[in-house]
Amino acid sequence: MTVIYALVAALFGAAAGWFASSFLFYVIAVALGASEREGALAMGAVFGVGPVGAIVGAVAGAGLVIYLRRGKQSSPGRAALIVLAIVAAAFYGGYTWLNAGTYRPQFPEAGPRPVLNFEIEVADAGWPQPADYDGRIELHSFDRFIYPDRIDQQHEAGLHRVSGRIPLLHKYEHRQFAYWLSMSEVYYFNLKLPAVPDAQDDFGNWFVADHVGDRNSGTSKPAAPDSPVRMRMRITWQ
Numbered sequence: 001m002t003v004i005y006a007l008v009a010a011l012f013g014a015a016a017g018w019f020a021s022s023f024l025f026y027v028i029a030v031a032l033g034a035s036e037r038e039g040a041l042a043m044g045a046v047f048g049v050g051p052v053g054a055i056v057g058a059v060a061g062a063g064l065v066i067y068l069r070r071g072k073q074s075s076p077g078r079a080a081l082i083v084l085a086i087v088a089a090a091f092y093g094g095y096t097w098l099n100a101g102t103y104r105p106q107f108p109e110a111g112p113r114p115v116l117n118f119e120i121e122v123a124d125a126g127w128p129q130p131a132d133y134d135g136r137i138e139l140h141s142f143d144r145f146i147y148p149d150r151i152d153q154q155h156e157a158g159l160h161r162v163s164g165r166i167p168l169l170h171k172y173e174h175r176q177f178a179y180w181l182s183m184s185e186v187y188y189f190n191l192k193l194p195a196v197p198d199a200q201d202d203f204g205n206w207f208v209a210d211h212v213g214d215r216n217s218g219t220s221k222p223a224a225p226d227s228p229v230r231m232r233m234r235i236t237w238q
Helices: 002-031 037-068 076-098
Strands: 114-123 136-141 144-146 150-156 159-167 174-180 185-192 211-214 219-222 229-237
Touching: 002 037, 002 076, 037 076, 114 174, 136 159, 174 229, 185 229
Parallel strands: none
Antiparallel strands: 114 159, 114 229, 136 144, 136 174, 150 159, 174 185, 185 211, 211 219
C-alpha cells in the first residue's frame, strides 16, 4: 500500500509543484520588469519552469509518504525505488507525448541553410512618433520566435527603410513575419514559402501585410491595399 499512497502523493505533489513554480516565477519576473509581450513570459513559466517544479513536487510528495510510513513496512528503500522508477517513466512518457507533434525536420546548423533576406519600407505618413523607434522584427516559425542576426535602418526621402536577414531553422512552410511599427501596432506578413525554399537571384515584388494587430485592444484587422508598410524578400543559401 505504501507504493500506492506514494504514487498518489507524487501525483498531487507534481500538480502543486507545477502550479506553484510557474506562478512564483511569473510573479517574480513581472516584478523585476520582464516583458509580457505575446504571452511568451507566461508560456515560459508554464512549460519551462513548471515541469521542474512538478518533478520536485512529485519527489517531495512521494518521499514524505515513504518517510511517514517507514515503520509500517520492512523495505522502505525498495518502495522508494519503485515509486521513483514509476514517476521517472511517467514524466518521460508525458514529455515525449507532449512533444511528439512539435518537432520538425531542421536544417543543419553547420551546413548550408536558407536565409530570409528582407526589406521593409514605411512611408513617412505611417511612421510613428518618436521617429527613432527601433521597431522589432520576429519570424514566427513553428513553435519559435526567430530574430534577425543583422538589421540596418535608414530614414530619408520620405521613407523609413529596414533591411536584414533571418536564418531559417525548420523545414516548415507556415512562417509568419512580424514587424512592430510601434509598441502597440504590429504588421503580420504570412510568407508564402515552401518548407525547403530555393535560392533566389533577386528580391521579389513588394507586398503588404496580411493583417495588422493592435496590442492595446488585442484585435487585428486586414491591412489596407495602400498600407504605408510593405516588404519584399529574397532567399539565399549560406
